[in-house]
Amino acid sequence: xxxxxxxxxxxxxxxxxxxxxxxxxLMSGVLSACGGGGGGxxxxxxxxxxxxxxxxxxxxxxxxxxxxxxxxALSTVDPTTALSVGLKVDSEALPAAVVQGIQNGSIDLKxxxxxxxxxxxxxxxxxxxxxxxxxxxxxxxSVGITCALCHSTVDNSFAAGIGKRLDGWPNRDLNxxxxxxxSPALTTAQKAVYNSWGKGMYDPRFxxxxxxxxxxxxxxFGLEGVHKIxxxxxxxxxxxxxxxxxxxxMGALGSFSEPRLNLSITNGTxxxxxxxxxxxxxxxxxxxxxxxxxxxxxxxxxxxxxAVFEGAGKCSTCHSGDQFTDANSVLHPPSDPVAEPETPSxxxxxxxxxxxxxxxxxxxQHAPYFHDGSAPTLEAVVATYNTKRSLGxxxxxxxxxxxxxxxx
Ligand code: HEC
Ligand code: HEC
Numbered sequence: 537x538x539x540x541x542x543x544x545x546x547x548x549x550x551x552x553x554x555x556x557x558x559x560x561x562l563m564s565g566v567l568s569a570c571g572g573g574g575g576g577x578x579x580x581x582x583x584x585x586x587x588x589x590x591x592x593x594x595x596x597x598x599x600x601x602x603x604x605x606x607x608x609a610l611s612t613v614d615p616t617t618a619l620s621v622g623l624k625v626d627s628e629a630l631p632a633a634v635v636q637g638i639q640n641g642s643i644d645l646k647x648x649x650x651x652x653x654x655x656x657x658x659x660x661x662x663x664x665x666x667x668x669x670x671x672x673x674x675x676x677x678s679v680g681i682t683c684a685l686c687h688s689t690v691d692n693s694f695a696a697g698i699g700k701r702l703d704g705w706p707n708r709d710l711n712x713x714x715x716x717x718x719s720p721a722l723t724t725a726q727k728a729v730y731n732s733w734g735k736g737m738y739d740p741r742f743x744x745x746x747x748x749x750x751x752x753x754x755x756x757f758g759l760e761g762v763h764k765i766x767x768x769x770x771x772x773x774x775x776x777x778x779x780x781x782x783x784x785x786m787g788a789l790g791s792f793s794e795p796r797l798n799l800s801i802t803n804g805t806x807x808x809x810x811x812x813x814x815x816x817x818x819x820x821x822x823x824x825x826x827x828x829x830x831x832x833x834x835x836x837x838x839x840x841x842x843a844v845f846e847g848a849g850k851c852s853t854c855h856s857g858d859q860f861t862d863a864n865s866v867l868h869p870p871s872d873p874v875a876e877p878e879t880p881s882x883x884x885x886x887x888x889x890x891x892x893x894x895x896x897x898x899x900x901q902h903a904p905y906f907h908d909g910s911a912p913t914l915e916a917v918v919a920t921y922n923t924k925r926s927l928g929x930x931x932x933x934x935x936x937x938x939x940x941x942x943x944x
Contacts, residue, residue, distance in 0.1 A: 585819025593680030599787025609718035622710030627694040629659035687756040704757030704823035708736035752909040758825030764863035767907040768886035796887035825898030833942035841940025860896035875906035
């Protein structure tokens with residue numbers, strides 16, 4: 537606490553900087569993270585899982601600090617730049633003096649020292665930095681990431697990119713590839729791949745199979761009752777994928793093995809993952825899909841669209857039940873989803889080689905759509921189905937169906 541207050545004071549003393557709008561623009565570049573969950577409605581376990589989801593690196597500093605040397609890269613990044621690559625700032629972690637300093641422009645958002653101060657306050661969503669005094673100077677000595685980097689965003693209530701955390705909401709502003717490409721440890725060829733992904737996209741298999749075809753960062757909410765996890769239904773429970781992503785992507789200390797992918801990875805000699813999976817899953821399962829904002833869709837049209845969804849559109853043949861998915865009983869061949877064919881096929885790189893019908897609760901929230909982000913809007917989703925599946929829907933039916941999707 538004392539540390540936070542003194543950091544705040546130092547920030548306020550910093551030279552005059554940009555005004556609020558610039559601050560907001562910068563902040564929108566900050567990273568956010570993934571959510572977790574499972575394990576029943578035990579409030580203590582859920583609270584523990586929330587802390588893990590937001591703040592636990594599982595020892596992944598070995599990758600981000602030891603191998604990628606991100607502490608060197610991040611030490612030169614000012615908050616404006618961080619916001620521009622989609623990193624988010626948790627306004628509730630900011631002491632009043634810092635809030636004031638940002639508002640009155642006395643905190644310099646063009647200074648890398650401000651980034652260090654924000655990391656010291658644990659205010660950068662999904663990024664854990666250790667700032668140590670080296671020779672009288674604050675120095676970023678280690679950095680790691682948490683699930684919240686990709687699977688949380690903020691509500692922008694303070695400024696663009698700065699606000700209260702929204703766990704489970706995918707950070708579609710985040711450009712993970714551009715951030716990784718800042719690493720001084722990568723080759724030019726590797727950097728070119730990471731820089732090719734774009735915002736909201738991440739390839740969780742590139743470092744395994746060497747193929748480059750990123751997927752959109754999906755929501756980690758509304759998954760209760762869905763017993764096939766990921767676009768390709770690789771796991772029966774969220775914990776399966778949490779272990780995968782923690783060990784194989786984040787660089788957590790622990791093990792993951794999957795015979796279907798001929799994959800077996802162990803990082804380090806201790807296991808900082810396994811004991812946390814039940815609480816992490818419990819938290820993720822507790823995150824409900826967000827209801828559509830009031831007035832965001834036409835109620836009468838949505839009512840007519842429901843009939844199209846269940847009738848002429850044939851959507852409910854796959855998007856069935858309360859979660860709008862048949863995932864618990866069947867996965868689909870790559871010939872089914874309208875985003876295929878593609879090269880390389882995303883499914884072909886997965887454990888199942890199939891696709892899961894996406895659950896649709898809260899679908900209004902997370903454009904673009906499909907695993908490859910190929911449909912920018914729900915209007916485009918409906919138009920794509922109409923063409924590719926030769927549904928012969930009228931313009932009015934397509935408009936109603938779109939309003940229905942916005943209501944879920
Ligand atoms: C670098 C970005 C990134 C980080 C960090 C990350 N994820 Fe993800 N996550 C993704 C991407 C991309 C996918 C989509 C993969 C797929 O479905 O094939 C995904 C998928 C998921 C899913 C599946 C959602 C569904 O609809 O089935 C869950 C749950 C999830 N992540 C939770 C987590 C948790 C928990 C952590 C921390 C241990 C985490 N993620 C860390 C990018 C990330
Ligand atoms: C044959 C089964 C099937 C039918 C029929 C079907 N879908 Fe899908 N749907 C899927 C699959 C599988 C996915 C995941 C595809 C992907 O990610 O590329 C999906 C994805 C979606 C998504 C994207 C969700 C997201 O999170 O990005 C929307 C929206 C959607 N479908 C709406 C519809 C509508 C509307 C209809 C009717 C016109 C329909 N679907 C018919 C299987 C189906």
